[in-house]
Amino acid sequence: MALITPRTPAGTMELLPRRQIAFQRMLDTIRRNYERFGFIPLETPVFEVADVLLSKSGGETEKQVYFVQSTGAIEQGHKPDLAMRFDLTVPTARYVAQHERDLAFPFRRYQMQRVYRGERAQKGRYREFYQCDIDVIGKDSLPVAYDAEMPAVIYSVFTELDVGPFQINFNNRKILLGMFEALGVIDPGIRTLVLRQVDKLDKLSRDEVLALLTGEGIALSAGQAASVLDMIGFSGPAADTLAHLDRLGLDNALFREGLDELAQVVAALKAFGVPETHWRVNLAIARGLDYYTGTVYETFLTDHPSLGSVCSGGRYENLAGLYTKSKLPGVGISIGLTRLFYALEQAGIVQDGDSSVQALVTQFDPALLADYLAMGAELRAAGVNTEIYLSPDKPAKQFKYADKAGIRFAVIMGGDEKARGEVTVKDMIAGGQAGVRREALATTLAWIIDQKRLPAEGEAV
Amino acid sequence: MALITPRTPAGTMELLPRRQIAFQRMLDTIRRNYERFGFIPLETPVFEVADVLLSKSGGETEKQVYFVQSTGAIEQGHKPDLAMRFDLTVPTARYVAQHERDLAFPFRRYQMQRVYRGERAQKGRYREFYQCDIDVIGKDSLPVAYDAEMPAVIYSVFTELDVGPFQINFNNRKILLGMFEALGVIDPGIRTLVLRQVDKLDKLSRDEVLALLTGEGIALSAGQAASVLDMIGFSGPAADTLAHLDRLGLDNALFREGLDELAQVVAALKAFGVPETHWRVNLAIARGLDYYTGTVYETFLTDHPSLGSVCSGGRYENLAGLYTKSKLPGVGISIGLTRLFYALEQAGIVQDGDSSVQALVTQFDPALLADYLAMGAELRAAGVNTEIYLSPDKPAKQFKYADKAGIRFAVIMGGDEKARGEVTVKDMIAGGQAGVRREALATTLAWIIDQKRLPAEGEAV
Known part of the structure; x- marks a missing residue:
């Protein structure tokens, strides 16, 4: 009988034993820290009922979904009624809505499982990858103090992961939305483009960015463009940034609310024991403009900026509106460990571990x-x-x-x-x-x- | 907008937080013991290339396989080229064949992941469930001493799981095959039926079982049936069982080989520190007649015999013959934790755990x-x-x-x-x-x- 060539599907990560041990140690470190901060474990099935999972998403996202069906169902020409999770947020929303009466709120869960996306296969892109998430979900309300807890967890995790210096960046989306309101920039597509250009301030001069903001496709007025850069182009220590925002004296309720929340987070971080060397307020961070509503986070490895953010998240108004009338605000972060591990391997930071056999x-x-x-x-x-x-x-x-x-x-x-x-x-x-x-x-x-x-x-x- | 009813797919286990914590503690206990005995972690992707995974199985097994495809592929009418693993053995065989040159042999891995089977939905049956496996895989050969290590691991795991008294049963399939050869019972289907009837000796009288063995569908001669019961109907302490088999003086090479291996396992168990209160030689155990070739194991909870075996496995001649010409004999065991957890819950043995938050x-x-x-x-x-x-x-x-x-x-x-x-x-x-x-x-x-x-x-x- 001819031999079958043993191989794994494209877009999956499979490791040799000593690499697997190194990976397992990272998983263990993350889990230990999540538990240390009082998060409890949650696991959900790898697949969900398709119409429960896909109630919200569509278009690009839906094309990346993997559907599941048994041989029997395929033969009978059925449409697949199961779909694999593409993140841990939707299954958690479904879980909280389903078990609402049995849960104690704030519900603090960690979830470290693999998720699935039909990405185009290319180096460093995975169709199966680990996400390591924590979320705190309140019933009706959740104080902003919980927003300050997230950087404390990130600081603890990345210190113990021992992958070199890192910096947690955060912002409050209400500041950006309030600014756009006040300046009369209404179109969400334009807002997104503006933020993308502002993000280039570390590579381009102020004048170059101004030209982009007033140029084709965005077409802000010269006054609007200058105001945007004056407001969120600012960079400095947290106290200076808060003073700068305050000085703007912007007459917009959302902006004032965002500034107040940001100030609270900054104040609490000290008490949480996160040294200012490891975080900064970054007014250019938005993390898309749909899901998050308040504080947003990104985390960068100082020596490897090209990796982009290795731990991101934010505050959202209402987790599970598709499944329940209850208002469930929350805040959370996510580490995409498979992608991070790959990048650390490429950078020579993770190596084979000693065996777990001593x-x-x-x-x-x-x-x-x-x-x-x-x-x-x-x-x-x-x-x-x-x-x-x-x-x-x-x-x-x-x-x-x-x-x-x-x-x-x-x-x-x-x-x-x-x-x-x-x-x-x-x-x-x-x-x-x-x-x-x-x-x-x-x-x-x-x-x-x-x-x-x-x-x-x-x-x- | 109408709310969507949050629900999980049939045949999946999802737990409330304090149950999840209890489940997590069992997973941790099993893993700690597997690592304690010098097994290293392995994880494989949840899906495999379909023709790699399904090269061997067919018929009933194939009907239970879940296939995976992205929206795009479904729209283009492609046949699914990915399938979800239905056990951990086939992915391990594929892994060992694929990475053979990079592995140190004996390759001792543990793997604790979920597997998927399109079972008919019913109470206690799962379409997604954890298997917690260990295997030792040798290159060309693997001494029978490794067969004695398995009960030592089972003993350690189940003692720490603290789920009440248990007993490890084992046998050697060569004894059964040798006996059938010597008695001229050749048909594999008949052999399976014979073993199934012998298994009833704890419920039926010897005469009743004799009647079944000589009756319709099996039709052994009276002499064959009596010999079968004389040989494998024996039950007693290990030393007596070995003496009994020796006394039979069966002139069959396979039988002698099996008896010799069984005696070696029995002798080594004492040195491995497994007390005889927790194991016995059970000549009626066969675990099907295709895959395993030597020692076979089953484990029973003394107070819950109706659960059947909660930890089973055995010795096989060649793990990965479909993928490589190398001869890779091995021995392993598996705990189906999801099913075990469900049964222990039903029996009131597992309860909500204290929170992992202290x-x-x-x-x-x-x-x-x-x-x-x-x-x-x-x-x-x-x-x-x-x-x-x-x-x-x-x-x-x-x-x-x-x-x-x-x-x-x-x-x-x-x-x-x-x-x-x-x-x-x-x-x-x-x-x-x-x-x-x-x-x-x-x-x-x-x-x-x-x-x-x-x-x-x-x-x-």
């Missing part, structure tokens, strides 16, 4: 198998992830295995050592080995793993 | 918000999962929230207490409260959570 008990003498099994049981009871090499291969082959698998510590005991009540621990990465009393193996190896090194000659463990 | 810092006085935020940051730094209640609601509403959310410890500080340098910790489950020095809050609450109780009057913490 010790390999080798089989030096098949007659001592029962001893090796007992050593393995002791090590596991002491909390050491331990593999026992159960094939009677030559020692060189066993060490080669530990090396390839990324297992750092090998445990060796031959007949002579057994007679002396001793075991050897070999460090496969740093090199070197140390003799350990057989009866102290578990406690000593736990110490070695904790210290990431062998004990020095005569050192007490 | 402490709620309440907001007694909005003027002290900065203090509450600082307390939250200290608690998190001490490893306590902490939520800060950020809405200025009445205390009664905040306590009601903690209660509904299952958060055990509430932290309270008003102006007077602040002046005294004190904080109150309230136990929402056991009742009672204790005063704690403000500066010792984090260490004291970590102690309280560890001890699951408040300190007694004057007790040193």
